[in-house]
Amino acid sequence: MIRVENVGFAYNATSPNPIRALEGVSLQINKGEFVAIVGHNGSGKSTLAKHFNALLLPTEGDVWIDGINTKDKKSVWDIRQKVGMVFQNPDNQLVATVVEDDVAFGPENLGIPSEEIQRRTEEAMALMRLTEVRDKAPHMLSGGQKQRVAIAGILAMRSDYVVMDEPTSVLDPLGRLEVMESIRVLRREGITVILITHFMHEAIEADQVVVMDGGRMVMSGSPREVFAQADKLRSLSLDVPLVTQVAARLARMGLDIPPNVLSVEELMEYL
Amino acid sequence: MIIQIENLHHTYMEGTPFETKVLHGVNLEVKEGELVAIIGPTRSGKSTLVQYMNALFLPKTGRVVIDGHDTSKKTVDVRKVRQTVGLVFQYPEHQLFQETVGKDVAFGPKVCGIPKEEIDDRVSEALDAVGLEPKVFKNRYIFALSGGQKRRAAIAGVLALQPKVMVFDDPTAGLDPKGREEILGTIRRVHEKQGLTVILVSNNLEDVARMAKRVVVLSEGKVVLEGSPHEVFSKVEVMRQIGLGLLQTVEIMSRLKERGFNVPLDSLDADETARRIFEYKQAMKGGSAGGAV
Numbered sequence: 001m002i003r004v005e006n007v008g009f010a011y012n013a014t015s016p017n018p019i020r021a022l023e024g025v026s027l028q029i030n031k032g033e034f035v036a037i038v039g040h041n042g043s044g045k046s047t048l049a050k051h052f053n054a055l056l057l058p059t060e061g062d063v064w065i066d067g068i069n070t071k072d073k074k075s076v077w078d079i080r081q082k083v084g085m086v087f088q089n090p091d092n093q094l095v096a097t098v099v100e101d102d103v104a105f106g107p108e109n110l111g112i113p114s115e116e117i118q119r120r121t122e123e124a125m126a127l128m129r130l131t132e133v134r135d136k137a138p139h140m141l142s143g144g145q146k147q148r149v150a151i152a153g154i155l156a157m158r159s160d161y162v163v164m165d166e167p168t169s170v171l172d173p174l175g176r177l178e179v180m181e182s183i184r185v186l187r188r189e190g191i192t193v194i195l196i197t198h199f200m201h202e203a204i205e206a207d208q209v210v211v212m213d214g215g216r217m218v219m220s221g222s223p224r225e226v227f228a229q230a231d232k233l234r235s236l237s238l239d240v241p242l243v244t245q246v247a248a249r250l251a252r253m254g255l256d257i258p259p260n261v262l263s264v265e266e267l268m269e270y271l
Numbered sequence: 272m273i274i275q276i277e278n279l280h281h282t283y284m285e286g287t288p289f290e291t292k293v294l295h296g297v298n299l300e301v302k303e304g305e306l307v308a309i310i311g312p313t314r315s316g317k318s319t320l321v322q323y324m325n326a327l328f329l330p331k332t333g334r335v336v337i338d339g340h341d342t343s344k345k346t347v348d349v350r351k352v353r354q355t356v357g358l359v360f361q362y363p364e365h366q367l368f369q370e371t372v373g374k375d376v377a378f379g380p381k382v383c384g385i386p387k388e389e390i391d392d393r394v395s396e397a398l399d400a401v402g403l404e405p406k407v408f409k410n411r412y413i414f415a416l417s418g419g420q421k422r423r424a425a426i427a428g429v430l431a432l433q434p435k436v437m438v439f440d441d442p443t444a445g446l447d448p449k450g451r452e453e454i455l456g457t458i459r460r461v462h463e464k465q466g467l468t469v470i471l472v473s474n475n476l477e478d479v480a481r482m483a484k485r486v487v488v489l490s491e492g493k494v495v496l497e498g499s500p501h502e503v504f505s506k507v508e509v510m511r512q513i514g515l516g517l518l519q520t521v522e523i524m525s526r527l528k529e530r531g532f533n534v535p536l537d538s539l540d541a542d543e544t545a546r547r548i549f550e551y552k553q554a555m556k557g558g559s560a561g562g563a564v
Contacts, residue, residue, distance in 0.1 A: 041450060142313040169444070242520065
């Protein structure tokens with residue numbers, strides 16, 4: 001479980017001009033949950049994400065990962081093993097010259113016996129459908145494949161949590177679908193997924209949606225609860241998923257449709 | 272025709288074991304003043320194609336004529352072509368290198384030998400065009416800009432060269448909704464107010480549906496579809512087959528259709544989608560009433 005307790009954060013906290021990025025954020029993420037954190041740039045969502053694996057430490061408050069405080073310096077490598085990160089641009093996070101070596105890179109640094117590394121690498125590549133491209137150079141892969149390599153590396157680390165910071169925002173449409181499919185695979189494996197995104201439709205399948213604005217958590221709840229508040233989201237210059245927008249318009253035209261429809265299947269029930 | 276591409280082929284690393292064909296006989300014409308979008312999955316040849324538009328590549332097979340300059344001819348003046356076509360690469364903000372916005376935008380015209388007074392005018396005009404108030408932003412440090420502002424500053428640097436054609440390679444990649452609106456607004460202004468021809472290469476189908484008058488779809492180095500956004504985005508099978516996926520609105524419509532709702536597929540935004548579903552419902556009501564008589 002991840003617990004964020006009343007966290008405040010300032011960049012350059014000790015300088016005369018600190019830049020406040022988080023204010024009083026409290027949040028609990030249970031094992032196996034899929035949590036989407038949405039908000040526009042500058043809302044604090046990426047700053048918050050970097051707190052989940054001790055890349056940043058709170059200026060005020062605490063972050064606990066399975067009971068370990070991220071401020072505990074001795075535990076930083078434990079925390080980073082537990083919580084893997086996938087970044088926006090896949091080109092910035094691949095290190096090896098072939099796919100297989102890249103997937104194995106993390107566990108190799110844990111000092112695990114080589115048969116075990118081999119087993120984990122095979123398993124991770126199979127789950128991320130990379131076995132066919134195992135001998136390819138990562139830079140020859142598509143954007144979606146590169147992100148899958150990054151995720152496979154985390155699987156090979158046996159991390160319990162995966163934090164993805166806008167993993168689809170530089171991908172083509174197919175790549176975006178690949179990443180969303182990978183999230184479903186991670187969930188089946190019982191891994192907790194925290195997705196930072198500004199694409200609202202990617203949050204539809206989440207258990208919990210957290211909306212950030214100006215460093216504060218301004219909304220949270222199930223997608224159904226959050227996306228029912230279209231006006232409030234719009235006031236934060238965010239939108240609701242397209243199917244929800246269509247449903248809202250149909251309701252205004254006089255059809256009997258609730259304001260928090262989240263899928264085409266659901267929409268059809270009211271037509 | 273400001274851009275004329277005929278039977279263009281391109282092979283990377285020709286004659287090596289890594290030889291890869293990326294363009295297989297592309298034909299494309301763009302009229303002056305058009306806004307054309309080029310879409311296609313990763314590796315369809317989009318980025319290669321646009322590099323022919325400002326003579327970064329010169330054709331070995333086929334012909335590329337830019338505003339009368341035939342780049343397949345040995346005698347072609349590539350500088351003329353590059354002055355005609357401004358190319359804004361992916362992540363253009365990575366190419367900002369001067370201290371201030373004004374200096375960076377002035378760099379291109381300076382290198383081209385434009386007189387100082389004219390450079391100042393061009394810088395102000397270009398910053399205006401991208402929505403960065405010259406008075407405020409000219410002396411601002413690059414590092415003090417937001418992501419979207421940096422990208423617009425980089426676009427201003429290309430505009431200051433006063434090209435006739437602007438090519439944008441995936442201009443909204445990695446931006447949040449607000450940054451995306453700013454960039455799309457800039458492209459619209461450049462197209463409508465300054466009358467420039469715009470080629471928009473994009474991975475974002477939603478952007479293309481909103482912006483383009485004509486859409487060209489590339490797949491495996493060939494043009495596989497071409498037409499208005501309504502025509503192109505409603506070709507559900509082709510779009511799926513080449514791995515491009517569907518516009519969200521078309522996805523909604525095609526799934527309704529699969530379940531027996533006979534709605535048209537070619538709807539590009541939430542308003543149009545809702546209206547068409549509503550009209551379908553009304554027609555069904557009318558139809559069933561008629562059938563009962």
